[in-house]
Amino acid sequence: MPFTWLVLIILAIAAVGFVTGRSRALQSAGGDSRDLHSLPIYYGSHVAMWAVVPAAAVLIVWLLAQPFFVNSRVLATLPDGVVTEGSSIGLVMSDVRRVAGGLDVAVAQGAMTRDEAAAISSKTTDVRESLGQVGVALGSDVSAEVLGGAQLYRTLNATGSLIMTVVVLVIALGGAGWAVSRSDANFxxxxxxxxxxxxxxxxxxxxxxxxxxxxxxxxxxxxxxxxxxYPAADFFFGTKWAPSFSGRGGASDLGVLPLLWGTFYISIIALLVAVPIGLFSAIYLSEYASPRVRGIAKPLIEILAGIPTIVYGLFALLTVGPLLVSMFGKDTVGWMQGGTAVMTAGLVMGIMLIPFVSSLSDDIINAVPQAMRDGSYGLGATQSETIRQVILPAALPGIVGAILLAASRAIGETMIVVLGAGAAARLSLNPFEAMTTITAKIVSQLTGDADFASPEALVAFALGMTLFVLTLGLNVFALYIVRKYREQYD
CATH class of the missing domain: 1.20.5 (Single alpha-helices involved in coiled-coils or other helix-helix interfaces)
Structure with missing residues (x-):
């Protein structure tokens, strides 16, 4: 039975159970809802809950577990040579699923009849006799081992789906019936x-x-x-990034320091752009702007946060990069050789971070009690002196937390770096050179046909763990600062 139909049947059982449970409860009270312990709707909801929740839980667990069971059973029947001779387990299972699904497509397109596909799937015909027919239907050659795995794959999936349907419906009906039996006035x-x-x-x-x-x-x-x-010491302290996909590792140099440097360098430039602009705009919006100007300006600033990062990346590649080349390229001062550079990615990323710093800082500044402003004005301080000496010191912990949250956002950025910073892993202080970051290399290491058992593919997870620890540490530190010092001004 299709999944959608199964869900609709469960919901129908729940709806019928709701009406039945409510009616039974009212009947037990002689039709007077005042004699019931609870409102009638609770009795119906109780039946519907027992009809849906256990059945849905079993359905979700079954759908998650069945693919693992089926794949393990299919892999156990495949000869060892199928997996080891130039193919990975993932590729072999992909072929098995392609053949199994292709039989349905062949039936839909008229390449074979439904009875022929059912005979092949249920192994009522010999595997060797079915190879030519399946190959013609799918438009490609199919090996005997893959076809045998596809037969078992379809059989197990069909059997599992049938058993799942029966079990889920029995649980839904049983839960609804048990809940209806408890629907009386005293329940x-x-x-x-x-x-x-x-x-x-x-x-x-x-x-x-x-x-x-x-x-x-x-x-x-x-x-x-x-x-x-791969040695952990070479990964954390290596100064060269040069992965090689020859064999199972080749002569790869997988030092993370160039990637860390590129990540922090671009993030620092981004923060140098975002923090002053964001903080000054927050001060203006909270202390100087009229309500009308604030109502217009703040939503416009926050629109920047809703722009997809791929758009920022294209803006860096097509606009900011050429602009910087025209200003600092070989025709002028000669500092910049191409449009992709640390400065390109840093400037665009800083623009992206402005609404993060501005909105958070604005909310924090507005949270400073008005009594502190009034006390400062009562002592003769001007508005600018009040902002510098009272409001900003009071809001400083929250502002620092906002900056750290923006920094963690910058460290995890990918598309702006891929399109605007380049792909070179190097240790350099020149902001007009191309560099790369951890996130960009995670994307590149998991793109292509690399063997996932090799260090070149697994290094992406080590890079991800390093990035996870860095951003988690920044977030925890930011929350610690905000929570520790915010209570002083509540």
Whole structure:
């Protein structure tokens, strides 16, 4: 049964259960809702909850577990030579899924009948006898091993889907029936429903935490695997980045220091652009601008945060880079050889970060109590003196936290760096030279046909873990500063 139909049937069972549970509760109270412990809607919601939640939980777990089970069963039946002779496990399984899905496409296009596809899938015909027919239907050659795996793949998926449908529907009907049997006047339906909603809210709040933990473990396991193949000391202290895809590692130099330097260098330039402009605009909007000007200017500034980073990258590549070349290129002072450089990416990234610094700083400055301003004015201070000596010192911890959050955003940027900074990994102080960052190299290392068992592919996870630790540290430090000193001015 298609997934959509299964979901609709579960919802229909829940709707019928809602009406049945509500009617049964009213019937047990003689039709008078005042004799019920809870409102009638809670009895119906209780039945609907028991019809949907257990069935949905089993459905989600089943959909997540079935692919792993099917893939492991299919791989166990494939000969060892299929995987080791020039093909990875992922490529072999991709061919198996392509053949299995191609049979359905062939039926839809009329290349073979549904009975022929069913016979091939259920192994009622010999594998060797089916090779030519499948190859003609799919328009490509298919090996006997891949076709055998595709047969098993389709059979297991079809069987698993059938069992899943039966199990899920039985659970939905059983849950609804059990909940209906409890719907009487004395049943505390409201308490049960509210506990269920509380559990749902806890699960929703846990998604972010569990996602972070999942990302951390995914990075950690692959990082450990990388350091089994490549020395950690050479990675953290190496000054040369030169990956080689010959064999299982070749003579690769995978030192992270040039990438770290490029990341911090571009981020520093971006902050030098974003912090003064963002902070000064926040001071103007919060202290000098009229309500009308503030209502127009602040949304316009915040529009910058909604522009996709790929647009910023194209702006750096097509506008800022050529402009800097015309100013600092070989025809003028000779400092800049091409449009891709640290300065190009840093300037555009700084423009992107302006709304982060401006909006956060504006909110923090507005949070300073008005009594502090009034006290300063009462002592004879001017508005500028009040801003310099009272408001900014009071808001400084929050402003520092905003700057650190903007820095973590700059460190994790990718598209602006890819298009505006270049791809050279080098240690240099010249801001008009091309450099690259950790995020750009993560993209390049995972692009292509590299073997994921090689250090060149696994190094992307080590780079990701390094970036994760850096940004996490900045975020934790920023939150620590904000929370530690904000209470002084509440």
């Amino acid at each position: 505390r339906a409201r308490n049960t429903v509210e506990r269920g909603i509380l559990a749902l809210l806890i699960c929703a709040a846990s998604i972010a935490v569990l996602t972070t933990i999942g990302i951390l473990f995914a990075l950690l396991f692959n990082t450990i695997e990388f350091f089994r193949l």
